[in-house]
Amino acid sequence: MSTVAIAPESALMPKRHYANVRHSVASWLLTTDHKRIAILYLVSITLFFAVGGFFAMMVRLELLTPKGDLLDGDTYNKMFTLHGIIMIFFFLIPSIPAVLGNFLIPLMVGAKDLAFPKINLFSWYLYIIAGVVAVTALVKGGVDTGWTFYTPYSSTYAKTEVFLAVSAAFVAGFSSILTGLNFIVTIHKMRAPGLTWFRLPLFVWAHYATSLIQILGTPIIAITLVLVAVERIWGKGIFDPSLGGDPVLFQHMFWFYSHPAVYIMILPGMGVISEVITCFSRKRIFGYEFIAFSSLAIAIVGFLVWGHHMFVSTQSTYAGMVFSFLSFLVAVPSAIKVFNWTATLYKGEITFEAPMLYAFGFIGLFTIGGLTGLFLAAMATDIHFHDTYFVVAHFHYVMVGGMVMGFLCGIHYWWPKMTGRMYPPLLASIAAALVFVGFNCTFFPQFVLGYLGMPRRYHEYAQEFQVLNVMSTAGASILGLGYFIPGVYFIWSLFWGPVAGPNPWHAKGLEWQTTSPPPTFNFEEDRPIVVEEAYAYSIEGAESVS
């Protein structure tokens, strides 16, 4: 499979590491080791990804034909609602932060663990409680409000398990807040000697910005969801006008969190890309400060653009203009990142391992996702595109083309660190290509569908939209296969994968200076001391930098 000469296993694979110090189930469920908690998250979010993926599959199958022949209207509505709720609250938001962030931030800053290991475990339990509540809602008949829970439909009219679904999102929010808090304190207080702010890996900066949004934004959605429950259960008028409430107020409160949440779902992916691009082009990152500060700029300006979800909601024209203007501005820091990653390749020594392929995929798809965001920030075109398949395509390009690609990129990059073993590289590259092709076939036709005017959340549709819908469903089957293959070879790798050694990619960064997998307290000897910039890669024969 691979021609790389492998050193004797005993030399590379440590006898005792975090994953095998103890074996009992209790030792996993009561662990305070950030690395074990990351693995708990990895297993749980993968299960939720499979459930959310199943709902996506049902949606795509139903849309093969214009008539609603596979599912009835109510069932279809539950399918897309559950797809959204599960993918957003139970996969995307925790994906990179809770798995890779959890595993890597203490390693990257040279610490033994996160600042609050027990709170870290508590976060996972909150996530699981939320997950159990969500599954209960599903089993008891599902929920049909859309993941956006717009009032007064959700608060008064829907006859489904809205309360349980809202409670699930509420509890999951606290898990997210506590994880963010843990990261912020760790990054501030626990950096190794010599590891100044501007020597931090950009992955850490990205998580710092993400954590800020998590702790500042999530309480708003929590309050909003409580208010929906209050109106639903006690009939207090907050959002339903027949009770004296205001339905548009809900949209303001909802998007005040949910727009920044989009950045919770993309910034960590950007962090992964900065690590991978540098490693596989053996180059320092181009424009370190610009990438670091653009993360913060996104986190801050991202809080001021929520009204671009409401241009046709009867929001005042002038308010709309302010939101539109700020939305154009928030695109700039993302563009800066893309330009800097591209420039990093210049005069590098580039290799094309699977993580690098995912990183290239991320840049292309995220660029499309970002640029199509401008069509929705522009008020004139948003009138037409709002609530059509154009929006569906746009946010899947950012969330799936961006964050899921980023997640797969990161998992492939740090898998040897997490497990001590390699996966089959050729198969991984084929899977990366399948994901890229399948993704574009699935979602590109949806831009055209949206321009033609097909509204989202439609169970039945007009005849002329069928060809593009069939293309989309066909693409989804390729995408599904692309996601399935890594699942298989990762499990294979756990048992039979070649031993990786501490630093199979010859990468920089503290996480690569310890064994793979790392010991429970991360570094065998004393704390590492940092004496150089991040990404201090060098290429032989190119050292003579003036």
Add this chain to the structure above:
Amino acid sequence: MSNVPLAPEQASTIAPKIDLVLYVLTGLSAFFLFAVCAILVFLAIRYRKGTKVNRVIENPDAKALELTWTIIPTIMGIAVFVWTALVYFEYSRPPENAMEILVTGKQWMWKIQHPNGKREINQLHVPLGVPVKLTMTSEDVIHSFFVPVFRVKRDVLPNRYSDLWFEATKTGTFHLFCAEYCGTDHSRMVGQVVVMEPEEYELWLSGANVGVPAASAGEKLFTKLGCVTCHEGTSPRGPALKGVFGKEVQLQTGEMIVVDEDYIRESILNPQAKLVAGYPPLMPTFQNQIREQDLFTLINYIKSMSDEQNAKSGTTS
């Protein structure tokens, strides 16, 4: 494959303007995407491991480059923003002389009422070349009125009026969709917009199913509901309504408010909310006692009382 449409027709005056913004944005986006991808692929191939190329970096300081690719997109973004905001501004202001049609959304149908009282369901007949303003409200949840070929869309809210205007430029039958998710049959809350030559529209209007003209129906309601006892002439119990529409009145709180559709609506359904200064809180609520369409008829009647007043004062002065 040849019968797959790639663009919707343009059938309103605003559609080509919105499409022009769209074409320019598409052009700019395609340029940026192509540039990024081309440079990425070029660099990836040229500097792949094993090639014999010069890898010595001459000038590691790149502030100028950073500033360039920050400032240029910012300026382009602001330019597009200004243009698109101007187009939106036009879209958000119905012309003064627009013909007014009432749209009521409810799960899961569209109810339409024309100025002469003619009603239809899930179909909207409009004349070609005449600005049409839809005054819209919902009887239950939020809906959204969307006509792709006109490139117009606006949410339809319960207990509030929103408006939407367009001027059709093509005759034919076009899709009407509900764009805001509203429950079980959201995808069946669809209909047709039929654009006709103005003469044909007149003929159609005077055809079958003509109701009572909104204004005279309004007069009947005004009497039947007893509004007339307190709101006509100079009564100490309630403010006179003639000529009041569109004007400012002072409330008991001292605040000034413009009398518009939403204020009249609120005052009928919840009379004590914003009392006009100098009048006692006598009026009973009509919440749940008046149908949405009757409410609109009544408001239209109160508006027409003002129009007469304006017309008279216009001729005498």
